[in-house]
Amino acid sequence: MRWYQRFFRRELTEKHLDAELRFHLEQQIADCISAGMKPEQAQRRARLEFGGLDQAKEECRDVGRSNIIESLAQDVRYGLRTLRKSPGFAAVAVLTLALGIGANTAIFSLIDTILLKALPVPDPERLVSLRWESPQAKTDSLPYPTFELLRNSNNVFSGMFAFSNVGLATRVDGRPGLARGQLVTGSYFSVLGVQAFAGRTFTSEEDRVPGADPVAVISYQYWKRQFGLERAAVGKSITLNGVSFTIVGVTAPGFDGVSLGDRLDIWLPMMMQAQMMDGRSRLEDPKGWFFRIMARRKPGVSLQQAAANLNVAYQQIARQETGARITPEVERELAKQKIAPLPASKGLSDLRDRFATPLLVLMALVGLVLLVACANVSSLLLARANRRQREIAVRAALGAGRARLVRQLLTESLLLAALGSLVGLLLAYYGDDLLLKLPLMGESPLAITLRPNGTMLVFTAGITLLAAVLFGSAPAWTAARTDLNEALKAGTGRVATASGNERSGWGMRKLIVIGEVALSLLLVASAGMLVHSLLKLRDVNPRFNQDKVLLVAIDPTIVGYRDTRLMSLYKDLAEAISELPGVRFVSLSAVPPLSRGQWRTGMFVQGHVPGPNEDTTTPWNLIGPNFLRTLQIPLLQGRDFVPQDDSRAPRVAIINQAMAKFYYGNDSAVGKRLSFTSPAGGEIEIVGVAGDTRYESLREPTQHMLYLPYLQPPTGSGEFGATAEIRTEGSPESLVSAVREAIRSVGRDVPIIGFRSLAEEVNNSLAQERMVAELSSLFGLLTLILAAVGLYGVMTCTVAGRTGEIGIRMALGARRSQLLWMVLRESLELVTIGVVIGIPLVFVFVRLISSQLYGITRGDPLTICLAVALQSTIAAIASYIPARRATKGDPMVSLRHE
Amino acid sequence: MLILKVVTLGPIHGYAIGQRIQQIFRDFILLQQGSLYPALHRLEDRGWLKAQWKAPETGRDAKFYALTPKGRKQLDVELRNWQQLTNAVALILQTAE
Numbered sequence: 004m005r006w007y008q009r010f011f012r013r014e015l016t017e018k019h020l021d022a023e024l025r026f027h028l029e030q031q032i033a034d035c036i037s038a039g040m041k042p043e044q045a046q047r048r049a050r051l052e053f054g055g056l057d058q059a060k061e062e063c064r065d066v067g068r069s070n071i072i073e074s075l076a077q078d079v080r081y082g083l084r085t086l087r088k089s090p091g092f093a094a095v096a097v098l099t100l101a102l103g104i105g106a107n108t109a110i111f112s113l114i115d116t117i118l119l120k121a122l123p124v125p126d127p128e129r130l131v132s133l134r135w136e137s138p139q140a141k142t143d144s145l146p147y148p149t150f151e152l153l154r155n156s157n158n159v160f161s162g163m164f165a166f167s168n169v170g171l172a173t174r175v176d177g178r179p180g181l182a183r184g185q186l187v188t189g190s191y192f193s194v195l196g197v198q199a200f201a202g203r204t205f206t207s208e209e210d211r212v213p214g215a216d217p218v219a220v221i222s223y224q225y226w227k228r229q230f231g232l233e234r235a236a237v238g239k240s241i242t243l244n245g246v247s248f249t250i251v252g253v254t255a256p257g258f259d260g261v262s263l264g265d266r267l268d269i270w271l272p273m274m275m276q277a278q279m280m281d282g283r284s285r286l287e288d289p290k291g292w293f294f295r296i297m298a299r300r301k302p303g304v305s306l307q308q309a310a311a312n313l314n315v316a317y318q319q320i321a322r323q324e325t326g327a328r329i330t331p332e333v334e335r336e337l338a339k340q341k342i343a344p345l346p347a348s349k350g351l352s353d354l355r356d357r358f359a360t361p362l363l364v365l366m367a368l369v370g371l372v373l374l375v376a377c378a379n380v381s382s383l384l385l386a387r388a389n390r391r392q393r394e395i396a397v398r399a400a401l402g403a404g405r406a407r408l409v410r411q412l413l414t415e416s417l418l419l420a421a422l423g424s425l426v427g428l429l430l431a432y433y434g435d436d437l438l439l440k441l442p443l444m445g446e447s448p449l450a451i452t453l454r455p456n457g458t459m460l461v462f463t464a465g466i467t468l469l470a471a472v473l474f475g476s477a478p479a480w481t482a483a484r485t486d487l488n489e490a491l492k493a494g495t496g497r498v499a500t501a502s503g504n505e506r507s508g509w510g511m512r513k514l515i516v517i518g519e520v521a522l523s524l525l526l527v528a529s530a531g532m533l534v535h536s537l538l539k540l541r542d543v544n545p546r547f548n549q550d551k552v553l554l555v556a557i558d559p560t561i562v563g564y565r566d567t568r569l570m571s572l573y574k575d576l577a578e579a580i581s582e583l584p585g586v587r588f589v590s591l592s593a594v595p596p597l598s599r600g601q602w603r604t605g606m607f608v609q610g611h612v613p614g615p616n617e618d619t620t621t622p623w624n625l626i627g628p629n630f631l632r633t634l635q636i637p638l639l640q641g642r643d644f645v646p647q648d649d650s651r652a653p654r655v656a657i658i659n660q661a662m663a664k665f666y667y668g669n670d671s672a673v674g675k676r677l678s679f680t681s682p683a684g685g686e687i688e689i690v691g692v693a694g695d696t697r698y699e700s701l702r703e704p705t706q707h708m709l710y711l712p713y714l715q716p717p718t719g720s721g722e723f724g725a726t727a728e729i730r731t732e733g734s735p736e737s738l739v740s741a742v743r744e745a746i747r748s749v750g751r752d753v754p755i756i757g758f759r760s761l762a763e764e765v766n767n768s769l770a771q772e773r774m775v776a777e778l779s780s781l782f783g784l785l786t787l788i789l790a791a792v793g794l795y796g797v798m799t800c801t802v803a804g805r806t807g808e809i810g811i812r813m814a815l816g817a818r819r820s821q822l823l824w825m826v827l828r829e830s831l832e833l834v835t836i837g838v839v840i841g842i843p844l845v846f847v848f849v850r851l852i853s854s855q856l857y858g859i860t861r862g863d864p865l866t867i868c869l870a871v872a873l874q875s876t877i878a879a880i881a882s883y884i885p886a887r888r889a890t891k892g893d894p895m896v897s898l899r900h901e
Numbered sequence: 902m903l904i905l906k907v908v909t910l911g912p913i914h915g916y917a918i919g920q921r922i923q924q925i926f927r928d929f930i931l932l933q934q935g936s937l938y939p940a941l942h943r944l945e946d947r948g949w950l951k952a953q954w955k956a957p958e959t960g961r962d963a964k965f966y967a968l969t970p971k972g973r974k975q976l977d978v979e980l981r982n983w984q985q986l987t988n989a990v991a992l993i994l995q996t997a998e
Contacts, residue, residue: 026914059936059938
């Protein structure tokens with residue numbers, strides 16, 4: 004019979020065993036009777052000869068019971084029973100583990116979603132995105148003609164598609180709204196392999212005639228939000244940027260675009276590009292670098308093959324475009340350019356680049372938290388093992404093998420870990436919810452969904468197992484070395500300080516406490532440094548005045564304002580707002596201060612020959628008159644822009660000090676000339692030099708900046724949404740409704756994207772740093788508490804073991820303070836060793852997280868000192884309590900304790 | 902080893918094995934019959950014996966044990982070991998004289 008049969012058919016086995024033994028007895032009785040005995044006598048004789056019936060049965064049952072599952076089930080039952088007997092211990096252990104495991108799961112699920120998870124499409128690993136590269140610059144956006152040529156000339160991709168985001172002003176049944184849209188080529192859905200949930204997706208039909216197919220596919224989420232999952236939505240008409248579209252389909256629920264954190268609502272055919280943007284078609288413009296391209300590799304085509312093939316194709320395309328003007332120089336330049344395929348199985352996301360390091364740092368920190376939690380539970384178990392010694396000894400005496408005992412203890416550990424991970428999963432679920440509600444990206448919470456999934460559960464199971472082994476092995480090992488006789492002799496209530504195994508258990512606990520102190524010092528110091536760098540960042544002067552400035556983001560281009568109409572709208576808006584009471588200055592800019600996502604352009608500076616690897620691109624911004632005054636950026640030379648700097652006037656520019664210094668040294672920059680590399684740009688005269696400010700983030704080193712008046716936009720950038728900066732007399736918030744009215748009065752239909760104060764914007768730019776600092780502080784605090792609890796536990800035990808000694812010393816006349824110091828010294832020794840081990844760890848760890856730190860290069864003595872002080876104080880308190888308890892008592896009581 | 906040897910004779914039930922061993926030992930050793938069954942079950946678990954329920958001559962169902970090929974091999978091994986051991990002991994006893 005196989006063990007599993009035996010397991011499932013225990014009753015049958017039992018019956019067979021019974022029958023077999025009964026048969027034996029009956030046979031023997033029959034034999035005895037036939038030998039001439041009386042029946043009673045025969046029965047007695049048979050029983051006697053057989054020996055203990057039940058004992059034999061039990062031994063038979065034991066045969067083959069060494070199978071894993073049956074004994075595991077027994078262990079689990081027994082473990083649950085023991086845990087139920089000490090609910091306090093169980094609760095503390097489970098809670099400690101739950102905190103450790105929960106924190107790990109929460110951070111891991113963020114990592115999984117942001118860094119690991121593939122797009123929800125078939126064979127995502129075959130997807131690539133294309134990037135254009137030259138030694139000076141690279142971009143992920145390419146011109147549409149290049150896309151078409153690449154699509155037609157390559158033989159490594161089974162399909163390619165292009166797409167471009169577009170802001171949409173919607174009107175559904177007369178209700179206005181905003182939606183995130185994307186123009187996509189007809190192959191988008193088929194190459195990705197995304198099915199329609201209802202209706203259909205696009206086909207190559209929609210790729211033929213520009214402007215001919217006003218059809219839209221909407222996302223499941225948008226369908227739910229706008230149409231309440233109504234089937235009739237398919238076929239319905241929806242007005243987008245003033246054009247009427249027909250909804251032809253809904254995508255499957257999991258799919259909301261190829262960019263994580265950039266959830267799309269509506270997909271439109273690429274051929275509708277002109278109607279959706281500014282009326283100008285960019286589909287034939289070889290200089291319209293607007294379109295992102297993705298492709299699916301054919302099966303068996305490697306990334307290298309694809310890269311080689313693409314490059315050949317691109318070189319041909321680039322030569323055709325340049326046409327007859329190929330000189331050796333151009334030839335050399337072209338040879339350095341290429342289009343590279345990048346793996347895109349996880350989709351495109353700048354979230355990933357931005358959050359990768361902070362998330363990994365947080366993961367390392369929570370890993371440490373788990374270690375400390377394990378150490379604590381391990382310490383608890385050791386203490387319990389001491390108290391359970393008698394029980395264990397009795398079980399050993401009754402014949403439980405050493406391996407069996409260890410297995411039993413490990414099973415109990417596993418049980419604790421499993422319970423802890425269940426609670427931890429709950430914590431992680433709610434914790435993640437909270438995390439996502441934090442404004443991580445600045446203005447809006449992360450647009451990602453975290454769902455408990457397979458990877459996450461496997462991860463949790465993995466760390467649970469790891470945790471159980473970590474905290475369970477020390478107590479199990481100690482228990483396995485239990486000396487039977489010693490343990491039985493030690494009696495019930497007393498703690499036998501002298502016995503060897505006892506001391507080894509304590510030695511282990513002390514080691515654990517030292518480890519805990521070192522780890523928690525590491526965490527507290529790291530958290531301290533992260534907080535310290537956040538404080539330093541807060542103190543960074545953006546070099547503009549962030550107080551009392553209201554920002555209003557508007558985007559009139561999505562309702563069709565363009566060119567001169569747009570310019571005059573902006574001009575009118577600025578005027579209308581400046582007339583409001585409480586407004587001191589008003590300005591406009593294309594890119595608001597301290598927002599990520601800067602514009603860059605290639606530039607020629609007259610009289611400057613760029614070095615071979617010099618980046619010739621410069622960040623630039625379109626600003627209105629008064630921009631510098633509104634933000635209180637100093638004008639160092641020359642003049643500010645004036646309203647007369649419009650399209651009819653000569654083109655002018657203001658540059659910042661860093662740029663002036665770089666290109667002109669000590670010469671005055673005013674009067675010098677520069678031009679954009681794109682042929683459309685003419686010469687621009689520098690009329691002023693402004694002070695340097697922070698442009699993208701507070702962290703950045705000083706950058707160059709080129710300002711142009713928004714009334715003189717270079718060709719190709721004529722249509723831009725803008726942010727109005729309004730310097731107010733009172734609080735910026737008080738003006739929100741007045742400004743809204745003013746905008747409405749100038750342009751009824753102008754979509755207002757949002758109001759914010761500049762101070763808020765500056766603060767938001769630190770959202771990620773704040774998140775890391777806050778979470779790491781939380782983790783630091785957690786470990787500090789755990790370490791304190793660990794120390795407290797060990798000291799309580801030590802003191803309990805020394806009650807007698809303390810009594811004797813007191814009786815002999817030792818002063819209370821001396822005794823107190825004696826006990827405290829012991830714990831301080833542990834803490835000191837922990838700190839000495841911890842400090843070098845801090846220095847190593849600082850290097851790992853250096854990218855998250857600001858203004859702290861190689862460790863931060865102040866923070867480390869503070870962390871050590873904090874750690875020692877907490878440790879002193881944790882050991883003072885048991886020490887005081889021991890010395891406060893009557894010496895007689897202490898003595899009698901023996 | 903003894904049990905295996907007894908079982909070589911053919912399918913046989915527990916009681917008979919007990920009787921047979923008792924018979925062989927005569928009264929050298931008094932065997933506790935009860936300790937026979939755990940031994941039988943252990944041998945079965947190791948795959949050296951196989952068991953079957955069938956009716957013996959007397960009519961009631963009994964569990965009959967028979968030797969498996971693996972059991973036969975084991976018996977050979979054990980017999981050889983035993984032989985070696987007794988030879989060795991005999992040798993020692995002779996040289997020691």
